[in-house]
Amino acid sequence: MQREYRFIGRETARKDGLGIVRGREKFIDDLKLPGMLQAKILRSPHPHALIKYIDTSRAAKLDGVKAVLTYKDTPPWKGGLPPHLGVLSNVLRYTGDAVALVAAETEEAAEMALDYIDVEYVPLEAVYDAEEAIKPGAPQLYPQFPGNSFPLACPWMGENSLQEVAMGDVERGFAEADIVVEGSCRYDNIPNPLPLEPPGVIAAWEGPRDLTVWSSTQTPYFLKMMLHYTMGRINVRSIAAHCGGSFGTKAVPWQLVFYAAALARVSKRPVKLFYSKAEHFAAYTLRLGSAFSGKIGIKKDGRVMAVAGEWLINSGYCSDAAQGMVAVGCGEVQLLIRCPNWAVKPKLVCTNRNASKMVRGYGGQELEAAFLPVLNLALAKAGVDPFVFFKQNYVKPGDDYFWRDGNRWVCRGIDYSAAMEKGAEVFGWKEKWKGWLKPSSVDGPHRTGVGVGVHGNADVGEDVSEAYVRLDPDATCVIYSCVSEHGTGQRSSLCKMVAEVLNIPLEAVSLAPPDSLVNPYEFGPVGSRGTYAIGSAVIRAAEDAKRKLLSRGAALFQCPAEELETKDGFIFRKDDPENKLPWKATGFDQTYMGYGRFEPDFSVPNFVMIFVEVEVDMETGKIAVKRVVGATDVGQIIDPQSLLHQMHGCLGSAGLDSAIFEESVLDKKLGRILNPNMVDYKWRTFLELPVFEAVILETPINTHLFNSVGFGEIVTSPAPSAVLMAVSNAVGRFFDTYPITPEMILQTPGKGRLKA
Amino acid sequence: MKENGLLLMVNGQSYEFKIGTGPGEVSPSHTLARTLREDLGLTGTKVGCNKGECGACTVLLEGTPVLSCLTLTVECNGKRVTTIEGLEDPETGELDPVQQSFLESGAFQCGFCTPGMIMTVKALLGDMPAPTELEIKEALSGHYCRCISHYHVLDAVGRAIGKRG
Numbered sequence: 001m002q003r004e005y006r007f008i009g010r011e012t013a014r015k016d017g018l019g020i021v022r023g024r025e026k027f028i029d030d031l032k033l034p035g036m037l038q039a040k041i042l043r044s045p046h047p048h049a050l051i052k053y054i055d056t057s058r059a060a061k062l063d064g065v066k067a068v069l070t071y072k073d074t075p076p077w078k079g080g081l082p083p084h085l086g087v088l089s090n091v092l093r094y095t096g097d098a099v100a101l102v103a104a105e106t107e108e109a110a111e112m113a114l115d116y117i118d119v120e121y122v123p124l125e126a127v128y129d130a131e132e133a134i135k136p137g138a139p140q141l142y143p144q145f146p147g148n149s150f151p152l153a154c155p156w157m158g159e160n161s162l163q164e165v166a167m168g169d170v171e172r173g174f175a176e177a178d179i180v181v182e183g184s185c186r187y188d189n190i191p192n193p194l195p196l197e198p199p200g201v202i203a204a205w206e207g208p209r210d211l212t213v214w215s216s217t218q219t220p221y222f223l224k225m226m227l228h229y230t231m232g233r234i235n236v237r238s239i240a241a242h243c244g245g246s247f248g249t250k251a252v253p254w255q256l257v258f259y260a261a262a263l264a265r266v267s268k269r270p271v272k273l274f275y276s277k278a279e280h281f282a283a284y285t286l287r288l289g290s291a292f293s294g295k296i297g298i299k300k301d302g303r304v305m306a307v308a309g310e311w312l313i314n315s316g317y318c319s320d321a322a323q324g325m326v327a328v329g330c331g332e333v334q335l336l337i338r339c340p341n342w343a344v345k346p347k348l349v350c351t352n353r354n355a356s357k358m359v360r361g362y363g364g365q366e367l368e369a370a371f372l373p374v375l376n377l378a379l380a381k382a383g384v385d386p387f388v389f390f391k392q393n394y395v396k397p398g399d400d401y402f403w404r405d406g407n408r409w410v411c412r413g414i415d416y417s418a419a420m421e422k423g424a425e426v427f428g429w430k431e432k433w434k435g436w437l438k439p440s441s442v443d444g445p446h447r448t449g450v451g452v453g454v455h456g457n458a459d460v461g462e463d464v465s466e467a468y469v470r471l472d473p474d475a476t477c478v479i480y481s482c483v484s485e486h487g488t489g490q491r492s493s494l495c496k497m498v499a500e501v502l503n504i505p506l507e508a509v510s511l512a513p514p515d516s517l518v519n520p521y522e523f524g525p526v527g528s529r530g531t532y533a534i535g536s537a538v539i540r541a542a543e544d545a546k547r548k549l550l551s552r553g554a555a556l557f558q559c560p561a562e563e564l565e566t567k568d569g570f571i572f573r574k575d576d577p578e579n580k581l582p583w584k585a586t587g588f589d590q591t592y593m594g595y596g597r598f599e600p601d602f603s604v605p606n607f608v609m610i611f612v613e614v615e616v617d618m619e620t621g622k623i624a625v626k627r628v629v630g631a632t633d634v635g636q637i638i639d640p641q642s643l644l645h646q647m648h649g650c651l652g653s654a655g656l657d658s659a660i661f662e663e664s665v666l667d668k669k670l671g672r673i674l675n676p677n678m679v680d681y682k683w684r685t686f687l688e689l690p691v692f693e694a695v696i697l698e699t700p701i702n703t704h705l706f707n708s709v710g711f712g713e714i715v716t717s718p719a720p721s722a723v724l725m726a727v728s729n730a731v732g733r734f735f736d737t738y739p740i741t742p743e744m745i746l747q748t749p750g751k752g753r754l755k756a
Numbered sequence: 757m758k759e760n761g762l763l764l765m766v767n768g769q770s771y772e773f774k775i776g777t778g779p780g781e782v783s784p785s786h787t788l789a790r791t792l793r794e795d796l797g798l799t800g801t802k803v804g805c806n807k808g809e810c811g812a813c814t815v816l817l818e819g820t821p822v823l824s825c826l827t828l829t830v831e832c833n834g835k836r837v838t839t840i841e842g843l844e845d846p847e848t849g850e851l852d853p854v855q856q857s858f859l860e861s862g863a864f865q866c867g868f869c870t871p872g873m874i875m876t877v878k879a880l881l882g883d884m885p886a887p888t889e890l891e892i893k894e895a896l897s898g899h900y901c902r903c904i905s906h907y908h909v910l911d912a913v914g915r916a917i918g919k920r921g
Contacts, residue, residue, distance in 0.1 A: 021855040024841075027802070484864075649865075
């Protein structure tokens, strides 16, 4: 039975809501420091080149220009995984790679100075496709990564980070299978998560080894640690502004910091770098390119016996998180499918295009979008309903899987079957599913089709969180948790949790600013970990503070602390609530500081299932998403509005629409992204909103006080393959690449002749 | 107005600028977004793309929504500009009903697109007593929201219409 709460699960206004609707919240581009310079970057016109000659003297003499830097005079900081990128280099590896940096009094002066930098390039041969990049004789990007292949180890996930899915005996599995299919699918349209606000940072040196960074990160403390390790163990203070959307992409903008900090060091002034939208499109973060090619064996009843194949991942010109995304993707695919025999080998490759970095979906979306269409071939042969298949296969309590740390974990979460069934019922799956490659309905040239996808993530309990909660004599409290607000309402939700523990008005709870100088270690709100991991630390800190308060109260009431309770800033005996004392009576100007810590736990996967209905116009090729139903079970809702927002997010951040129209169009002759603007890069407008229904169950999950689990990160992941399935069913053919374009629909053989 | 001068009426206050390229002067190439943000400190107006493609920088010029990143400041000489900061009652601080509706509906996630959307809705409801859902969607179709707060925004617009009775 669900408990009744004062704040948890109830609608409450976001703490920053008033600031947002009044236009008063400060985002990174709204901040100004005295003496602050503006930075601009000269970018490579070539996809692969050497700098033969560079002269900045003309630029440096211009009015207002305070610093011009090239690879010859930048500090020896190094980022990437493993570290392979300095601040600047004489080797340029994608069209848009940084050639030189300028800091000037104004943006205009900095921009103009770029034209006065004289450069001679030696163009080199470039490579864009992962398949081409690993061939002998292909152009090589880094001498230390022969074959353009990155090592797969991800040391910060542990010594044995997951680098493949390997277990059992696939040959035996295939021998035992009734149906074996071979196939491949590519999800390499590199859509852009594209938060509305471009990324930006401000860097200021307080001393030779003391750097302060303001940024639009969602994870200020994690950024501090990353910069500490990559910038020669310097002392970093990391402060987050309000974040105008991230979807993972702004968590660790280390390259922007490198650029701004290098300029700030030389100019001895604070330096701001705020990317233009074109830079955001063509020189920031794309999704990983992903292709699966392999063999899947199943029984007639849909049990999977063996999966073997290669997962080819294209990370663009560098990697800073791809190994982690590979590890998590390899873990997540095991949550979807019960299979005793696996041999899936990832291969991570660099190519001469803009980089793929951390994005919502984090490896799982990329693998599943490419893998599931191949699995569908087997399910279609067996005539197995994909919804029934997912329901049977999705990880259940007691099932095990290898997670990103390479360890075997046993699921101690809940069975999500009830949420799946409720979702299917609301969607009308039984009525609409007519079998593989069969439309749900046909009306002249309009055909509808349905698809379903599922996704979950055991990273909800990843990494470490720490928090303090301070009780003040005026019956208010302050939470110290290094979380910035990036749209999920996480800061407000943490306040709700603490208000609930301390039983004080929500207005009495505030959260310290997201500043690493003030707050303890916090990995940050990524991987849906806000509710369980961050929440646990904050709840424990509040409980600890409460314990301290009540043990002080015990002396006043002359009874054991266990017999005391607190509400609205008063302490009283549970058996005599009328006889109460205010917090401040426990000591003159006394505050209480509680501490909480969360240790990683990968045993509670979360879950979402996405059902989609599409309508395809066979005469024009237009694909319209008509209806989406999202189903989940979160244990206990913390904040209804925020949760619903996260569910709707499946239409955003390079999610669902990457199946039909979102792509970064890479010209493989010029090596350029051809659509780095918001007209040519297509996005869904208000006029094309599908009907969206959410099914959210609350079956208590064994996590923390509120039996709740986070949800936000996962919702985009099941959508692309679900849409692909829906379109396949509508038009009567399988697809093996994204996005499905109108042209592909019009090329469908026999497209006009289908009978209902 | 003096020659080489520029008068802007922003949120009910008059501001005089000199046209030029010196410090504190408005250059003929300056956009309204820049003048509002850099010279007047009105950073509630957000710039998402700076190319007129995302709607974030929408403000009202004589009551009509315009993209302030595509509007030159010198074009606004003698005109009334309203930004998100100018919607609330300057005396009491009471929110405009559209702002209040966005707050109550929780019609934002990261909040970067919110000021622009509020300005568009403000103008829409000023022009139309009871816009249809299609008219509301049409009016908002130039606003990019990557978090997908669209459904809550539509709820907020409905709520704002309701508030007018």
